[in-house]
Amino acid sequence: MSSVQIRNHKFEIVQFEELTKRQDRFIQSSDVLGRLVRIGELVYQEVKGKQKTVKKLVLRIQMNRNKQVNATFWGQKAIETSSEFSNCKSSDSMVIIITSNNVKTYRGEPTISSTSATKIYTSPDIEEISSFMKGEQLSKEVQLIRGENENFNMKAETMTIEEVKRQRSKATELYVVCKVKIMSINSSGSWHYNTCYSHYVKLEKSGTQYYCERCKEFVTTPYRRFKVHVRVEDTIRGSTTFVLFDSIVKNIIGKDNGERILNEASSTNEKIVPIELCEIVGRSFTFKLKLLITI
Numbered sequence: 199m200s201s202v203q204i205r206n207h208k209f210e211i212v213q214f215e216e217l218t219k220r221q222d223r224f225i226q227s228s229d230v231l232g233r234l235v236r237i238g239e240l241v242y243q244e245v246k247g248k249q250k251t252v253k254k255l256v257l258r259i260q261m262n263r264n265k266q267v268n269a270t271f272w273g274q275k276a277i278e279t280s281s282e283f284s285n286c287k288s289s290d291s292m293v294i295i296i297t298s299n300n301v302k303t304y305r306g307e308p309t310i311s312s313t314s315a316t317k318i319y320t321s322p323d324i325e326e327i328s329s330f331m332k333g334e335q336l337s338k339e340v341q342l343i344r345g346e347n348e349n350f351n352m353k354a355e356t357m358t359i360e361e362v363k364r365q366r367s368k369a370t371e372l373y374v375v376c377k378v379k380i381m382s383i384n385s386s387g388s389w390h391y392n393t394c395y396s397h398y399v400k401l402e403k404s405g406t407q408y409y410c411e412r413c414k415e416f417v418t419t420p421y422r423r424f425k426v427h428v429r430v431e432d433t434i435r436g437s438t439t440f441v442l443f444d445s446i447v448k449n450i451i452g453k454d455n456g457e458r459i460l461n462e463a464s465s466t467n468e469k470i471v472p473i474e475l476c477e478i479v480g481r482s483f484t485f486k487l488k489l490l491i492t493i
């Protein structure tokens with residue numbers, strides 16, 4: 199007998215960047231999706247200012263390539279969750295959806311907290327879970343054209359992300375058009391780099407100064423340019439990483455805005471993504487791409 203699965207829950211999966219915006223604002227509950235990377239112990243936690251304790255369990259999930267988040271379950275939810283995962287071995291890594299959470303803050307980072315409505319879904323048959331698992335296997339990057347150049351008028355076919363990926367094994371250099379939505383900004387690395395005023399090549403520090411190999415001279419004040427790694431998805435849930443270079447980013451957020459952000463960027467905390475840049479998350483764009491095949 200075949201069984202029919204009835205979906206009784208419509209997920210509204212929240213990406214990490216959106217979680218940061220919802221921190222401590224309990225106006226809306228959040229569904230999160232990620233790979234389960236740690237199951238904590240069921241512990242008793244004292245309730246502040248009260249002579250009582252409450253059961254607590256923490257799961258840790260990997261939401262994207264760079265971001266993990268703690269999910270804390272309280273009271274009865276902690277007990278249920280603990281028994282649900284009690285037979286889990288460390289080898290059974292799974293992708294899960296945790297629904298209806300509040301978003302709180304712990305050491306500046308968002309952390310999610312169960313509510314009475316919270317449920318956990320683990321079935322790999324759920325579309326959101328299977329598409330996340332597919333996305334995890336894709337690590338190759340697609341490079342973007344740096345704005346207008348001599349190839350701007352080259353013929354370019356419109357493709358989905360999956361089609362773009364298939365091309366990678368065929369061509370050595372190819373231009374295609376791809377319509378995507380920006381899902382998140384990769385904040386593990388820097389979103390800008392130092393160059394001279396004439397070239398786009400990243401300058402290496404030589405002692406206390408920078409040296410441009412093309413100009414053959416030292417650069418006292420390097421010029422910062424954007425290089426933003428973004429996770430993108432198309433309408434059929436294909437996903438990959440795009441690299442948005444300087445002129446593309448300035449095109450999107452405005453040249454003046456872009457210059458100001460770059461000037462204000464501090465090299466000491468270069469991983470902090472400015473809010474103006476975060477606002478590109480959730481927007482859709484048609485990009486013309488130059489595929490670079492890495493051998």
Ligand SMILES: [Zn+2]
Pocket residue numbers: 394395396397410411412413414
């Ligand atoms: Zn130069």
